[in-house]
Amino acid sequence: MPSSSIRTTSSLDTTRRTTRLTSRVSAFNPQVTLFEAAELEDQALPDSSSSPRRSKRVKVEVKTETDSHIPDLEDLKYVPKTRTPRKTPKKEEKQLYTLQTSAVKAEASTSSTATPTPRKRKKADVASPKKPKAVPQALAIPHPEPPNWRETYSAIKEMRTRFVAPVDTMGCQQAQVAEKDPKNRRYATLVSLMLSSQTKDEITNAAVDNLRAALGGSITIEGMIAADDAVIQKAIAKVGFWSKKTTYLKQAAIKLRDEFDSDVPDTADKLCSLPGVGPKMAFLALQIAWNQNDGIGVDVHVHRITNLLGWHKPPTKTPEQTRLNLQSWLPKELYGDINHMLVGFGQVICVPVSPRCDVCELSVKGLCPSARVVNSKKRKAIVFTEVKESPPKIEITMEEETEEKKFIPPPSPSRPQPT
Template sequence: MCCRLEFGMKASGMRMVTRSWSREPGAGPRGIGEEAAPLGRGEAAAEGRKSHRPVKRQRKAQSLNVAYEVSDGEKGEGTELLKVPSWEPQDWQQQLANIRSMRSGKDAPVDQLGAEHCYDPSAPPKVQRYQVLLSLMLSSQTKDQVTAGAMQRLRARGLTVDSILQTDDSTLGTLIYPVGFWRNKVKYIKQTSAILQQRYGGDIPASVAELVALPGVGPKMAHLAMAVAWGTVSGIAVDTHVHRIANRLKWTKKVTKSPEETRRALEEWLPRNLWSEINGLLVGFGQQTCLPVRPRCQACLNQAMCPAAQRL
């Protein structure tokens, strides 16, 4: 395109006339590939009159790249290939290898009595998933041995949504005692079971958002339920063991104050293909070696490279 300016001198002074931008064939708002039709005599005159008006120069449209944040339940396989962590802990790969070595025996309570071992494998899939969720609800602030005992007593009576709703609160409390906060859990189990019957046909939801909306179900339980019941890795399940060990090893960029904060910090850098492994691995490690009080640092392969071992 070109633009031509003419300057003329008159008695009243200088006058500037701006000629219109010349148009190439096919340019402007015409359709792609549409040829420009020649102007008639009247149209040419009209075009000439319009040329004295200032013409706004159109800017070329810019292509914008928009990034969308993927929610926990929607992350697909291969997502980790798109994310390059800006930070990762020092020596974490060697520390992880050492923990795997120390956990090779798979003889911690979680290995025998965790949520994946508490349901009836002969029950219909829908009932199995319900039992997985109930075992997770019972496990909060409770040792695996106590949770497993409560699940055995419940299963002996036929553990389904209908059977729980037909059980009175007093009997249910007796069956699950002495799990932690058992009175609250009686209430949550009844409320959640009613919701599952009314909204999900007796099954459990298949998303983290719907699971955490159920009474008595937190993020850790939701992510474990997705993994065990649905076979979907939706995030890292972080309980008190994982929270404690991650901070002791400085696997978080800064000290975290809650398991949920630790989950978000770990997911920022830990490769996604390790998310399903990390809970069981660290929980068992926390039950046997990295104890809450008086950890067995002398027996830990990570003693020399653990920041906390120097202070404990």
Template sequence: MSLSHKRSSLPEENLMRRTSSFHSAVTLFELPTPKPTDDDAETECPPRRSKRLRTVVRPSSMDDAPANGGAAGMSLDMNEMRGAEARRSSRRHDMNDGGEVIASTSSRTLRSPGLSTSRKRQRDQDVLSPLKKPKATPQSSESAPSAPARWREAYDRIKGMRSRIVAPVDTMGAGAAQLGETVPKNQRFATLVSLMLSSQTKDEVTSAAVRKLREAVGGSLSAEAILAAEDKVISEAICKVGFWRRKTDYIKRTAKRLQYDYSGDIPKTVDELCSLPGVGPKMSILALHVGWKINAGVGVDVHVHRITNRLGWHTPPTKTPEATRLNLQAWLPEDLRPTFTGLLVGFGQTICLPVNPRCDACDLNDGLCPSGSGTTPRSVDDISATTNHGSPSGPLVVIELQS
């Protein structure tokens, strides 16, 4: 604003005059300092809000939470916890359980010997978050596919071949983990841990990791023992399995949930099991089969997914193990479901391999399998197969033909 405008807007007698210190002939005019008014206070800008996050002190357990909300620092804001749960759900990637893929970790995380602070905070929030009804797991495909032609004939032939073959899943699968425990509750927990470790990992490596983990936590696998062990101890015991850092976090958080919500045991429904960190439909169904003897569906892994598609049992072919599970549960008889997974997994480990399947030693290679090589199948009536568990490269299947 120019000086002329200031002088014209105020009476001259209200201006303050003083002689310039540089020349006595020069007179300087100054505006008087305005006094603050009520109107000025109303138009004053509000203080700027800090962008720093408010830290809320959380109780160490549900028992420490005050009944009436307590002090502001200890209050559990329900909306805040729901928002945290939603953010966790958006970041969470389940393990490869029936098609779920574990999210790969960054290079910085891979160099870190322990879990990040955010994961530890998330682990505590699993207990603090209010319990909600588990999301319902689909049980069959909406299209309700019918049973494929000649599926029972193919199933019986696979069963006949498997009766003469000992596969890794027979001696080192999820059912073997419970053999190291005497308490039924610990047997079920060990089975679940074995299933969580088995994702994207060979049975030989999983079995060794379960044994090492049992020794590292005191000789028995239980939710209490896992919670008492440090993250580093668990990680060192399972470091040979795939995604061991992520699985360390999942096992620790699952143990905490089981300890607080189920007295250290595993629940009896697929929906409740699927609500645990890192547990999907395949793991839940197999855990119920082995642990509780509950027939809850068909557990589908990569072997079952591959073999059933090679046999042409899905029209159109399914793209994920979860889609395969829904199709199979639409028509596979319930009495076959508890043993179906182990039957096909062993078949996929020994004969119907992912790469270079042994079609020349398969009873289905006479036209029953549309994906067969077309070569004349040799007699497998006297097949005997053994596995070399000490081989570092995996099981060695030896097929002997007797004339």
């Protein structure tokens, strides 16, 4: 059995005593080992000034002695095994890290007495009023005027007088009919335009009627702000993107109340600053609500048909490109008619799928480069109204009797005329 020595140091003594432990087998039980302590010698401690540090720990030195003693079996069995630390699972590591960081933050917030350094304000935190972006009105290089556009325009306009399209009876201009207050008439027009995006006129018109009933019989800005989102969503549930449009309607109503005196603005730039309002809606709202033809409202029909007619070289890819091209050469007095005319033409004759080129006069006159041969036997017939020539107007004027020209009755046939 190896012997060990223990060195103890007192903070008051200047000498160091060394004690050695010796082991021996018990005389009564050979399986028991006895330990005895024996002081060897005292050694002077070094000076405290020269010692870098003092330690109060008990140091144990184990020395192996070469003797013929056989260690006990229990000593051989008691061998401490070094175990590798168990790896913490990733989930537990994350939880432990979260607890540690939260504890450190809580401790720092409670223990710190110094004034915290001010946080740098981000750009998003600074509330700066945003100026509405100006809607472009002209191209740097105007688009050339397409050939034969006047003849084509006149032919489409003549065809539009012979049938009734959905836009004629259920378009956005019909939303203001049921309103009496001028502000409400303008606002109802704007609401109808916001709902018409990616939606047919029939569904838009029904949604406007449902929304008017849900808001108490009139579409007002105050009623839109006070209404719950669920009420608005139920009224416009059949229009496209109804959830997003509900948010736009609420946000736009709040902005109209706070910035525009609860009325629809009269410029395209201010209208486009409203959530969910683009150039097409802005120019149509100005035409219907304020009777201003400041630009062309280009929707999918106008964009598609003008490209089919070859009015854009090269073909435009977006409605905004189509609008700028048209505004560069189309006379301004036609800005208010082209949208309504082409939308109805696209709803009945020049439909997106299987257009009715068989009944289109542009195909007969050779004015449409995209015309094709269509089999109309299995197609539903289009009901055209007959255009009758109005009889000539007869104007009757009576001359006043003067002294120079008096009325002389005709001679009676029974009396002979004087010679």
